Amino acid sequence: MANSPQAKKRIRRNNRRADVNTARVSRIRGFVKKVETACEAGDKAAAAEALKAAQPEMARGVARGVMHKNTVARKMSRLSKRVAAL
Template sequence: MANHKSAVKSIRKTARRTEINKNRVSRVRTYIRKAEEAIETGVKDSAQAALKIAEKEIMRGVNKGVIHHNTASRKVSRLCKRVKALGAV
């Protein structure tokens, strides 16, 4: 247990930030899952719409500091590739 007043406050702040960051990561993962589900249906229009929303949420996660920029870019790139492949079928 913390012995100083500032350490106690630090623990409170960390707990609060952890909860917020967990929610942010969960939100990003939800939108990625929705995009993947739209891709699985095979309807290109809905997949593109879901991708647009997912990309926005992923980049928001980068700005908030819960996802690394390169990780986000990789995820967006792979989703784009899969949506683009729908048109080739």
């Protein structure tokens, strides 16, 4: 249990940051899901458009530090490969 004022403030701050980061990751997942559903439907135009919207969101996640650079690179690569295969 935190006793010092600094430790208590740090706990409050960490909780706020965790909420923000959770929202960011969730938002990115939504963009990725749109690409995947368009791919499953076989709609190449919609999938390409969704991928175009998802890529900057994923890059922003890396810049904000909520996702690892290599993870995002791998996901982008796999998504673009799926869209290209349509």
